[in-house]
Amino acid sequence: SQTIHQWPATLVQPVGSPLSLECTVEGTSNPNLYWYRQAAGRGLQLLFYSVGIGQISSEVPQNLSASRPQDRQFILSSKKLLLSDSGFYLCAWSMTADTQYFGPGTRLTVL
Amino acid sequence: KQEVTQIPAALSVPEGENLVLNCSFTDSAIYNLQWFRQDPGKGLTSLLLIQSSQREQTSGRLNASLDKSSGRSTLYIAASQPGDSATYLCAVRATGAGSYQLTFGKGTKLSVIP
Numbered sequence: 615s616q617t618i619h620q621w622p623a624t625l626v627q628p629v630g631s632p633l634s635l636e637c638t639v640e641g642t643s644n645p646n647l648y649w650y651r652q653a654a655g656r657g658l659q660l661l662f663y664s665v666g667i668g669q670i671s672s673e674v675p676q677n678l679s680a681s682r683p684q685d686r687q688f689i690l691s692s693k694k695l696l697l698s699d700s701g702f703y704l705c706a707w708s709m710t711a712d713t714q715y716f717g718p719g720t721r722l723t724v725l
Numbered sequence: 726k727q728e729v730t731q732i733p734a735a736l737s738v739p740e741g742e743n744l745v746l747n748c749s750f751t752d753s754a755i756y757n758l759q760w761f762r763q764d765p766g767k768g769l770t771s772l773l774l775i776q777s778s779q780r781e782q783t784s785g786r787l788n789a790s791l792d793k794s795s796g797r798s799t800l801y802i803a804a805s806q807p808g809d810s811a812t813y814l815c816a817v818r819a820t821g822a823g824s825y826q827l828t829f830g831k832g833t834k835l836s837v838i839p
Contacts (some may be wrong), residue, residue, distance in 0.1 A: 626804065644827060655727070658769075658814070658829040665825075673826060704768055712757065716768035 616641035620705050620717040627724055633678075633692040635720050637705030640686065647688040648714065649680055651677040653701040664688060700724045727752045731815055731830035738805055739838050746833045747801040748815030753793050760789050760800050761814040763832070769814065773800070777820070805837045 619642045627633060639645055649661040660673045662680035670680050677696050681689045688705060705717040729752045740745050748758070757776045761769040773782045773789040775798070781790040788801040802809060812834045817825040 648825070655831075657831045658816075660826050661752075663825045671825075702766075706769075713759065713771050713774050715771065716761075717767045719766070721766065 615717065616707070618705060618707055618715060618717040620703075620720050622720060623718065624721045625723070627695050627722065629697055630694045631680055633690070633695050633699070633722070635690040635703055635705075636720075637688040637690075637717055638686055639707045642686070642707070642709060644685060645709055648706040648708075649688065649690050650704040650706065650716075651701045652693065652704060652719075658704065662690070695724045696725050727755075727817060727819060727828045728832040729815055729817055729828050731813075733833060735834040735836070736833065737836040737838060740805060740807060742805050743801070743803050743837070744805055746802070746813050746815075746835070748798040748800070748830055750796045750798075750817050750828070752819070753796050754820050756820045758787040758791055758798050759816045759818070759827070760787075760798075761816065763812045763814060765812075772813075781786050799839060801837075805835075807837045809837050810835055810837050812813075 619638050624673045647664045651661055652658045662672055664670050664682045666683050678692050700723050703720045706714040708714045732747045755777055759774045760772045762772050763769050775782050775791040776802045786803040791798045812832040814829055814832045816829045818827050
């Protein structure tokens with residue numbers, strides 16, 4: 615069966631510090647991968663998606679970037695965090711245009 | 726631009742009641758609609774997915790309906806239990822090749838009181 619992992623589970627970082635969140639999927643090959651952010655009082659917002667290694671599409675302009683160095687690994691990064699980057703970051707995968715399966719999430723607090 | 730609205734934002738019901746959660750979307754050109762459950766501090770769990778050509782889907786005590794022309798979906802929960810307490814999210818996927826984005830509503834927070 616397929617499993618999706620995210621780490622760390624929680625993170626507290628100062629403004630201006632770098633960020634690296636990791637997501638890995640087990641039990642499948644060549645999945646579509648997604649990064650979402652859920653901010654307080656707002657719905658989930660798609661940040662990036664990837665249909666293959668090295669293929670990244672950005673949905674919104676922001677202070678973040680994403681990379682897919684391996685088939686089942688998706689990384690969300692920032693060079694300098696802003697207060698507005700605080701939120702709950704969710705990684706998801708899918709094999710088709712249908713159901714997306716979500717990871718447990720990372721709670722990021724920028725102080 | 727697709728917008729998804731969920732009403733009510735919060736709902737509290739006594740155990741055993743049947744209840745309906747509502748979702749509306751502004752652009753009826755959707756590929757499918759999905760209902761998710763989110764427990765506090767956790768990821769999302771997919772409950773039901775309805776393709777644009779379908780009218781409803783059922784899983785156990787859950788029934789989701791879709792009226793694409795009017796831009797509405799409902800999630801019906803029968804005989805509610807305290808374990809159903811969670812936030813329920815509705816999401817739609819647009820049509821079109823390579824359309825991967827899900828547009829989410831803000832959710833309905835459900836509390837089932839024992």
